Amino acid sequence: MRLFLNIFFLLALWAGAAAGGLWWWGNQPLSLRTSPLDFRVVAGSSLRSAIVQMQEAGIEVQPSLLSLLARVKRSETGIKAGSYAVKTGVTPLQLLEKLTQGKVTQGDITLVEGWTFRQWRTRLDAHPDLSHETQGLTEAQIIERLGLNVARLEGWLFPDTYLFDKQSSDLELIARAVRSMQRRLDGEWAGRADGLPYKSPFEALIMASIIEKETGREADRALVAAVFVNRLRKGMLLQTDPTVIYGLGDSFDGNLRKYDLLTDTSYNTYTRTGLPPTPIAMPGLASLRAALHPAPSEALYFVARGDGSSEFSQSLDEHNRAVNKYQRRGK
Known part of the structure; x- marks a missing residue:
């Protein structure tokens, strides 16, 4: 009996010492290749595979001890995928807490209203966290x-600030932007005003992109939409410079000439009636709403006043007077 008690006592001492040693190790700073150090745990990772990914990233951690620590804390199956960042001084316990609570680090990117897909790609390609x-x-x-059934991505990506796990795919971010635009377009189309001259949501998206490029002041957006909608209804040329510029592509040098307005392309709304074949930029929600809820106005013309706002006219004579006043300065 005494022998049994001695053995039990020794085992208890050993267990206590082991637990104390494990706890001591769990509170010691880990060695990092660099600081701060970023690493990623891919979706579906077990604790064992997550440890391998951390070691490959430059965290010197003992797999058996971290696994045992996770087992003691009953968190070995609670590892969350995502991007993480650790600094000098991080301990195994703190690391385990990050992994089980999903304290991921995130990157962000702002994709701007009125930008083209080419401009968006340039920003995406330059982002260090993607x-x-x-x-x-x-x-x-x-x-x-x-897996999209579209000819081009122009117009189909919703402008917004997107958060993402660091080193996640730029392709997935583009997919998120497409889904976001589709949801908003569907919602706005479902609640659209009556009698609009669009055959499909896609045509409304094209119009929204034109409104986005033509609007200098938020208060004018619905009136700009009204002008183009009224012109469509009457079969008039839209005569909007941004579509011509888009059609010029790389050849546009920043100076739109009369020759350009007279040169026919599929995007030249001075030579062709109706909408251009695709959107010309990424419209924001305000432009989508304006395209589908234009102001109740009979205006057919507008001209920039030079302060960001526009002067709207119902007749060509009124418009010419406005052009003389604001652009030619009466000359």
Whole structure:
């Protein structure tokens, strides 16, 4: 009996010492290759595979001890995928807490209203926190990988500030922007005003992109929409410079000439009636709403006043007077 008690006592001492040693180790700073150090745990990772990913990133951690610590804390199956950042002084216990509570680090990117897809790609390609899966792909290849039934991505990405796990895919971010635009377009189309001259939501998206490029002041947005909607209804040329500029592509040098307005392209709304074949930029929600809820106005013309606002006219004579006043200064 005494022998049994001695053995039990020794085992208890050993267990206590082991637990104390594990707790001591759990509170010791880990060695890091750099500080701060970023690493990523991919979706579906077990604790064991997460440890391998951390070691490959440059965290010197004992797999058996961290696994045992997680088992003691009953958190070995609670690892959350995502991007993480640790600094000098982080302990195994703190690291485990990050992994089980999903204290991920996030990157962010702002994709601007009125930008073209080419401009968006430039920003995406330059972002250091994204995994650049689309680099080297053509727009058609990106569309194919996204499984979309569209000819171009222009107009189909919703402008917003997007948060994402660091080193996540730029392709997934583009997909999120497409889904966001589709939800908003569907919602606005469902509640659209009566009698609009659009055959489909896509035509409304094209109009919204034109409104986005033509509006200098928020208060004028619905009136700008009214002008273009009224022109469509009457079969008039839209005569909007941004579509011509878009059609010029790389050849546009910042100076729109009379020759450009007279040169026919599929985007030249001075030579062709109706809407251009695709959007010309990424419209924001305000422009979508304006396209589908234009102001109740008979205006057919507008001209910039030079202060960001516009003067709206119902007749060509009124418009010419406004042009003389605000652009030619009476000359």
